[in-house]
Amino acid sequence: DAKTTQPPSMDCAEGRAANLPCNHSTISGNEYVYWYRQIHSQGPQYIIHGLKNNETNEMASLIITEDRKSSTLILPHATLRDTAVYYCIVRDMNSGYSTLTFGKGTMLLVSP
Amino acid sequence: NAGVMQNPRHLVRRRGQEARLRCSPMKGHSHVYWYRQLPEEGLKFMVYLQKENIIDESGMPKERFSAEFPKEGPSILRIQQVVRGDSAAYFCASSPLGTGEADTQYFGPGTRLTVL
Numbered sequence: 001d002a003k004t005t006q007p008p009s010m011d012c013a014e015g016r017a018a019n020l021p022c023n024h025s026t027i028s029g030n031e032y033v034y035w036y037r038q039i040h041s042q043g044p045q046y047i048i049h050g051l052k053n054n055e056t057n058e059m060a061s062l063i064i065t066e067d068r069k070s071s072t073l074i075l076p077h078a079t080l081r082d083t084a085v086y087y088c089i090v091r092d093m094n095s096g097y098s099t100l101t102f103g104k105g106t107m108l109l110v111s112p
Numbered sequence: 113n114a115g116v117m118q119n120p121r122h123l124v125r126r127r128g129q130e131a132r133l134r135c136s137p138m139k140g141h142s143h144v145y146w147y148r149q150l151p152e153e154g155l156k157f158m159v160y161l162q163k164e165n166i167i168d169e170s171g172m173p174k175e176r177f178s179a180e181f182p183k184e185g186p187s188i189l190r191i192q193q194v195v196r197g198d199s200a201a202y203f204c205a206s207s208p209l210g211t212g213e214a215d216t217q218y219f220g221p222g223t224r225l226t227v228l
Contacts, residue, residue, distance in 0.1 A: 044205075046217070097215075101157070
């Protein structure tokens with residue numbers, strides 16, 4: 001699976017959009033971009049995933065660049081409860097099973 | 113719609129004792145994954161199991177650790193003769209298919225093991 005690069009930390013004001021970037025310049029055609037987050041002391045929580053099209057669900061939006069070398073996770077109206085470590089993970093989902101390789105992620109701090 | 117269940121949530125053991133961690137996957141999921149998070153470190157894959165089969169144990173320490181996922185009942189991660197370095201949070205995840213785009217892993221709340 002391709003490697004990802006994320007900033008170690010970001011700040012966001014409550015109510016504003018949080019835009020979390022991820023670089024995955026070596027991503028291959030079969031690899032999906034997955035996002036998870038881990039709120040302190042809890043298990044990782046699945047957020048969203050995509051291949052090449054932008055995706056949106058009730059939690060977030062995922063914007064993937066046309067060349068697929070980077071993506072952005074958008075939390076449209078961040079709340080204090082969104083403070084967590086966010087992990088961007090690239091997975092090849094069509095070549096048999098794929099376990100998750102977690103990097104250091106981005107620590108997002110949402111403040112009042 | 114129960115999620116992944118893990119128990120116990122907290123486990124304290126003395127050095128040399130055995131630790132048994134249990135994981136019940138989400139309903140309809142037959143694939144289980146165990147991950148470990150050492151203090152101040154990221155999550156690391158340990159083992160992937162299907163019912164009655166170990167598919168990938170490349171992340172498991174070679175000694176003292178074992179895992180099973182029997183036909184009936186929860187998956188068990190077993191650590192024999194625990195040492196202080198085993199103190200960590202152990203997370204279980206489950207997925208429905210094992211492969212393919214729809215195969216998202218969902219995590220349980222974890223078991224926090226403390227070895228005295």
